Amino acid sequence: MSLKIAMVTAMLCLVPAALPALADLPVPMIYLRQEVTPPSTLSELDPVPEDQGVQGAMLALKDSRTTGAFLGQDYSLDLVSVPEGGDFASAAREALSRSRLIVADMPAETLLQLADMAPDALILDVATGDPRLRSADCRANVLHTALEDGARADALMQVLQRKRWTKAAMIVGPRIADRAFAGELARAARKFGVRIVDEKDWTFDTDLRRSTATEIPLFTQGFPEHDVVLVADEAADFARYIPDNTWAPRPVAGAAGMVPAAWSPVLEQWGASQLQQRFAAQAGRPMRPRDYAGWLAVRAIAESVTRSGSADPATLRAYMLSDAFALDGFQGRSLSFRPWNGQLRQPVPVANDRALIDLAPVEGFLHQVNEMDTLGLDRPESACTAFGG
């Protein structure tokens, strides 16, 4: 049945559009979210918006519905949001009974639970950067539009190496995620020839809004000679107080200063300003990395539906992993999925609050297949076998 509709739709591309579409191909998608309260931070200046991720996916839905109107494809996206402590399994079962195209916004453990519930679903992960989901714990039915943590670290190290700022002192926050990202920074530093000369754990519980000017210089005074201060602070808790308060006059990178992220509000090249404007008009706030991942996920599904004329998860997955798939991500390169672990290849902007510093892959960092594969887990580094690799 769906194959018949698909063929009709494919033919419609060539026949006059003024004719009414014979039958629309329904493409129902579900944005499935496990709500997580973000850790509290010292400053209240930048609260995490409750609709982050969702807004990006909604914008892509709007973009795709326009295309769909010309091609006889009817896209929809339902939000299913499970409160903290709620019954995720039954919410997921209900969602899967309505659609097998899932945009997943949830922590790694929950994502694995979802993936194992529905091997025939196509799940696009917009929330986790965890390397194990791209390696030993990968799943064949999970593709990632969320940027992996290692790619952020690699991007930053490429930029530092390019600037010859190769001696780094590192401050590591108290949370598990901070320690994990510090590990990624250390790994990427070795990969790209940056030396971490010292590392200090952030243990302060003082109110930095009052004592920044006295506490930070003392904290950073003991570092040996360094070019740059790295900050691993995944919740953006204390990092904002580090720049311009260090003992030595040094730039800051990581969670403040030069920040590597999948998306930054300061991007304007490569048509990005159009996407930023459309997003801000819809959401009333700047676009965040999770919004970008949500946008990419829905666009990846819609692009595959447009080109394959099908809404079948297996057909779409095969198309996404094929050489034919090319997604425009407003970052100047065509994006594709890595066939060994389902991670979307993407450039990584390194930006400060006001401007883009550089876009990784930085010129000069070469790769035998695709320069974007210098960022994150390359084929030999990934232990993933679910993709037949």
Add this chain to the structure above:
Amino acid sequence: MRLLPLLLCSALVTPATAAEIWVTNEKDDTISVIDIATLEVTRTIPTGERPRGITFSHDFSRVYICASDSNAVQVMDPATGQILNDLPSGEDPEQFVPHPDDRHLWIANENDAVTTVVDTESRSVVAQINVGIEPEGMAVSPDGKTVITTSETTSMAHWIDTATHQIYANSLVDARPRHAEFTADGAELWVSSEIGGTVSVFKAADQSPLAKIKFEIPGVHPDLIQPVGFEFTPDGTTAFVALGPANHVAVVDMQSFKVRDYILTGRRVWHLAFSPDHSQLFTTNGVSGDVTVIDVASEKPVKTIKVGRFPWGAAMRP
């Protein structure tokens, strides 16, 4: 004091009849005027905000400029550089095409997903047509019966009947279509796809695909080969295709659809314009802020001319 050199230049150039290339500088809000005889910039003319598309009226008495961030199409007297009036253009006009009737402008409104038809005489909007997301490339068939709008995010060329203002066909192309042109005989439509890295050619009569042109430059990653603007030689044998961050212009045989050569230009080559005798081709190079002059006969770059920041569109004034 700062006005003096400008005035002086205008005074000197106004009576001259030498052919010129007009280049819009997207980030400077100016036009750089290049004298074709000397290959020098002879004057710099202020415009509205973020000038991109530029084209002359048939008799070259007016020049139309898409001032995208001013949400206007500006009409300028090319002799004096004075803005005569603004046209109502819809929001964020990016590119346009003058209809062969020399009266109507068809404008792509990038932020609004519409194509706007403006009557340049009554200065009124005649129609707005819903198209895909981020419309950009505009083309008109030589007989004036069909206008094409390409939508970047929708990856489509929309075929619009100019009499009814209705879309009568849609052609899917590769990602991020940027520019469209009909061949001089009206038989073919060419559409460039920036992110897809291809140029699609369609038979205009029935919109059937004829060819998809791919590009390959040794030492340049395929991702960076991003075709944008292109121009045809008047004899219909050769197409010159600007390849964006690949920093080359491809020379394409229009019969075999094969690439014959690649010509090195400045950085992020975007749009092109011929000299009146078609012996020279001028390319706008956005990132390096200059214009490359290509000798068409030898297919070699012969000169680089510094213009403003992020040169975007180019148009010839005889």
